[in-house]
Amino acid sequence: MDKKPTKQWIQDQLQSLHTHYSARNMAFNLDDVYYELLFRDQLGLPEEYKEDGVVLPTARDIVDAGTNHVSTVYARFMRPSRGVGKDATDQAEMLRKFDTAMFYRTKMESDISPWRNASKHGCQYGMWCFESLYNPDKLPEEPEQRDGESDMDFQERMDIYNGELYDALPIVVRAVHPQNVYPDPNGEFVIIEESKTLMQAKSEWSNLAIPLTTSGIIQGTGTYHDVTQVTYFDKQYRAIYVNQIPALTAANEDGVIEHDYGHIPYVIGYSGLGSADKSAKPEKQAVGLIRYLRSLLRSESFAYSVYNIILKSHSWPITFVSGPGAAALTTIKMKFGKIYEKPAGVTIEDYVKAPPSDMVMQHMEYTASILAASAAPRSVRGLPEAGVRSGTDRAQIISEARLRYDSILEQMQLTTAKVMSNCTKIAERVVPEDFHIWAKAPDEEIDFRIDRSKIRHHYTTFVEFTPVSPEEEARRHADAMNSVKSGVMSTHTARKRYWSHIDTEAEDIRVEAEKLRNSQPVMEVMAQMVAQELMGEVARLGKIKALQSGQTAQVGVGQPGQAISPQAQGMQGMMAGPGMAQALGAMMRQRQGTYRPAQPGSPEELAAQMAQAGQPSTGGGLRVPGTPIQSPTPYGQVRLR
Helix, strand or coil: CCCCCCCCHHHHHHHHHHHHHCCCCHHHHHHHHHHCCHHHHHCCHHHHHHHHHCCCCCHHHHHHHHHHHHCCCCCECCCCCCCCCCHHHHHHHHHHHHHHHHHHHHHCCCCCHHHHHHHHHHHHEEEEEEEEEEEHHCCCCCCCCCCCCCHHHHHHHHHHHHHHHHCCCCCEEEECCCHEEEEECCCEEEEEEEEEEHHHHHHHHHHHHCCCCCCCCCCCCCCHCCEEEEEEEECEEEEEEEEEEECCCCCCCCCCCCCCCCCCEEEEEEECCCCCCCCCCCCCCCCCCCCCCCCHHHHHHHHHHHHHHHHCCCCCCCCEEEEECCHHCCCCCCCCCCCCCCCCCCCCEEECCCCCCCCCHHHHHHHHHHHHHHHHHHHHCCCCCCCCCHHHHHHHHHHHHHHHHHHHHHHHHHHHHHHHHHHHHHHHCCCCCCCEEEHHHHEEEEEEEEHHHHHHCCCCCCEEEECCCCHHHHHHHHHHHHHCCCCCCCCHHHHHHHCCCCCCCHHHHHHHHHHHHHHHHHHHHHHHHHHEEEHHHHHHHHHHHHHHHHCCCCCCCCCCCCCCCHHHHHHHHHHHHHHHHHHHHHHHCCCCCCCCCCCCCHHHHHHHHHHHHCCCCCCCCCCCCCCCCCCCCCCEEEEEE
């Protein structure tokens, strides 16, 4: 809107929208009546039995079952890369983390998750609305050093401030009740009209010139006095009025001020169960799960109430007494085990009552089956279905029953993507500085600082609410692996699509490093290095034991005519054992299925040479790397070859 609105113009538009959405709000009120089970007076019971009427909780069961299946517990966000360089990848990853953290942190900060409220609004009314605003009150006030305050005390207050600033989330997302939302049919603006207590209004807008006392309310007890707050938003201007009093301090005399959002911070979604017919009536667009089931809900509760009233009235025994002395029987208090004398001529007759008709219960059960088929089948409520025995059949039935909620789930995903896009715009345009954000998602922990300069007008985001069942996750993983094996998809794309929380480039590096570690050439080199280290350690230990036993002969040299100490023989035996040779050889042969002879310099050959050390030969002793060598080198030094 190019022209700045005025207070009078906003009030006129609100009155016009009241008329336009009157039928919609009446339908919402009826939805509330049936969801809260307040329609007992509409069952059609006789006046004397109205108090005995029972309203079955079927309406709540239908709405709550739908809300549970529009599950927003596990959300996956994805930001497309705008480019192929590292900067584009870092930007997309930062914004993906921002979306995930905003989603789960908002859930944690709220009393009830806004997405849970929105899901219930969608199932009950067929409409929901998200509001995303910058709230400067969420940021702590930076302290200033007082006169006479020591630097240590001031630094302590600054540490507290920095800790609170680290935890502060200045962007607030909430679900607005659909009955309070009045969008312009042309999409030019949105007006929110909602009731608040006077104390809430004074807490949010301390500058309001509304006294806490009104006529008939004692000072200090006027917190429950309701006020009406009207919020106006278009793409350029905003205004807030509390009982028609402007609430924004920096606004003009009409209470209107220009904002920096650049968009309308309200996202409205519909269930898709309505019909956008030629009349374009709002009440036909916003349709919940119980909108057209009211007569069936009344019929079911009526049948149960009739059955219950008849059963209750005819359950207690009724006895007639006639004849002379009958009056005396009525004063007798019956006690167990006591014998009473019946006066002569007295007749006792039990009244036989007719039980409630089975047709009443059959009618109720038939009505319940119609309701279940229309809104919430037994399978989606965790109840068994008649004639279903196999697990595959039941899984297919549950899958088909869930389809009735898919339209709500799809619209919830789309509106959530719009909400995160709006939050990104607020972080870039409205929040005055970079800020930290942290959150715990089901599969990752996020704690980082938003660099507003890296956003660069990237507002495109996608979200998917995925089921958390192990079977569904296994199916997704199998689909990803099959796509990679068949060459349809690269591993990089598969990780990005199915495991968006993983750093794909870092994971590619880890996978290649693991392949390199497990490759045969690397394992052969590592095996030789391990064998050399082991034999050097064996020689060192043998020398130590020889010195401890008082022997000065060189250990493990095996010169002809020289005796080998028992300790050295034990060490050589340990290296010559089949277990050591097999362990060293297994590191090379774990990926080979055929026999291979020992290679020169291999661990097997070194182990064999150790086994032959000290035996008579023509070639002298075995020179093992890392062992002492007979030379003029001073005692205690080791020369490597």
